[in-house]
Amino acid sequence: MRTLSPLDKLKILGEGAKYDVCASTATRVQKPGKWNIGAASPSGVCHSFTPDGRCISLFKVLLTNYCVKDCxxxxxxxxxxxxxxxxxxxxxxxLFMDFYRRNYVEGLFLSSGVSHSTSRTMSEMLQVAEILRSQYKFGGYIHLKILPGATDVDVAAAMGFANRVSLNMEAPSAVHLAKLSQTKNFAGEILDGMAKIHKHLHNQPGVSHSTQYIVGAAQEADRDILQSVTNLYSQYNLKRAYFSAFQPVDGTPLATIGQTPLIRENRLYQSDFLLRNYGFRYHDLIFSHDGNLDPELDPKLAYALHHPEIFPLEINKASYNQLLKVPGLGPRSATKIVRVRREYRFSQPAELKNAGIVLKRALSFITIDGRFYGDKAKLTKPCRQNYTQLTLSWN
Structure with missing residues (x-):
């Protein structure tokens, strides 16, 4: 058997890491100044685009693809x-520093299969981070995966080196995880790992943590995933969740299961965004009878259509939190509307364009100085076949 060069290994282990999602790697707080090469940019370093259009990239790789797990x-x-x-x-x-010095990458995302044991593999992953920080004085972005079953000592050490750590949930409950793996323990490895990360967060203010779900592999519903996500945000101070639509891989037990539609992944991201940035709560989300989000309606529009007792809202009176529930409005536009209203009263749709409102989406859910400019005919149709039939009446 021939000895592989580092680049040959990278071809194999880079390909093996492609299923880990790390699309957002921004970090607001830079690590302490004991390292002097590299800088963790607040705009992110993994397949992200800065306002000037530059794409900044992450060196995403497995330490090894040897694995004793049976996922x-x-x-x-x-x-x-x-x-x-x-x-x-x-x-x-x-190898990473060689790529970094050539300006190929700006940060590291390091994951791994579990080779021999979790403890041994975590130790070797930590050695990579320690060499970068101590020997190379690298001060840029490092994202380290926490392996299921990692010890408290290893979790603390990882958070001392990394800007972000992540432990994959994969599935929303023990019942669902059991459909994917007989060698992973949901409570003893996954939730316990989340608790260990949460415990050390207060000692590492520059570190955040994330997780990932494999959508559709365990026959879970969107309701199950989003309930799990909500619990992680409230109980473990999770920074954010990622959702990966299941893709069958040849040679695995799930190879014959169909691929999860990407629109389902998209709807989960939209719902998660509402939970994190728009003041929505779990019970605000609208699910069909099978527990899934409507693939044809974005979750915010589904909420608005499902609550005729709330809408339309008067744009000159609605609170900031109420404005965030209106389709076509976001935090920036809601903030601008509230600020402008202190000295000015909106009287026609054209005036709202300057506030950044998407009028085409918003007009059917607001009144402007008492007048309704939306399309009532569109809103008197049933929301969707799987939802309770609603008739919206406007006073």
Whole structure:
């Protein structure tokens, strides 16, 4: 068996890491100034675009794709016939710095299969981060995966090196996770790991944590996922959740299951955005009878159509929080409306354009100085076949 070069290993282990989602890697607080190479940009470093159009990239790789776990969806599961390799910690750190100095990447996203044991693999991942911080004095962005079952000591060490850590939920409950893996313990490894991360957050103010769900692999409903997400936000101070539509992989037990539609992933992201940034609560979300979000309606519009007792709102009187519930309005436009109203009263739709409102979406859910400019005919139709039939009456 020939010895693989670092670039040969990267081809295998970079491909193996593609299923980990890390589209947002922004961090507001930079790590302490004991490192002097690199800077963690607040605009993010993974497939993100800055306001001037630059794409900034992340070195996303597995330490190894050897794995003792049996996750039914995973291309790196233990019994799958696939080329296997691993990096030595110093080798991977050196390769990353070579890419960094060439300006190919600006930060590191490091995950791994569980080789031999969680403890041993976490130790080697931590060695990579320690070499970068101590030997190379790298002060840029590092995202470290916390492996299920990691010790409290390893979690604390990871948070001392990283700008972000993440522990994948994969599924929203123990029942659902059991459909994906017999070697992972939901309470003892996943939720316990979340608790360990949360415990150390107050000692690491510059660190955030995230998680990821595999959507559709465990026959879970959107309601299950979003209930789980809500609990993580409230109980563990989760920064944000990522959703990955299930894609079948040849040679795995779930290879014959159909791919999850991307629109389902999109609706989950939209709902999560409402929970994090628009003041929505879990019970505000509208689910169909099967527990899923409507693929044809964005969640904010579904809420508005489902609550004829609330809408239309008078644009000159509605509170900031009420404005956030109006389709076509966001935090910036709601803030601007509230500010302008202190000295001015809106009287016609054209005046709202300057506030950043998407009038086409908003007009059917607001009145302007007592007048309704929307299309009543469109709103008297049933919301959707799976929802309770609603008739909106406007006074």
């Amino acid at each position: 039914a969806y995973c291309p790196n599961r233990a019994d799958r016939d696939v080329a296997r390799t691993k990096f030595a910690p110093a080798e991977l750190a050196g």
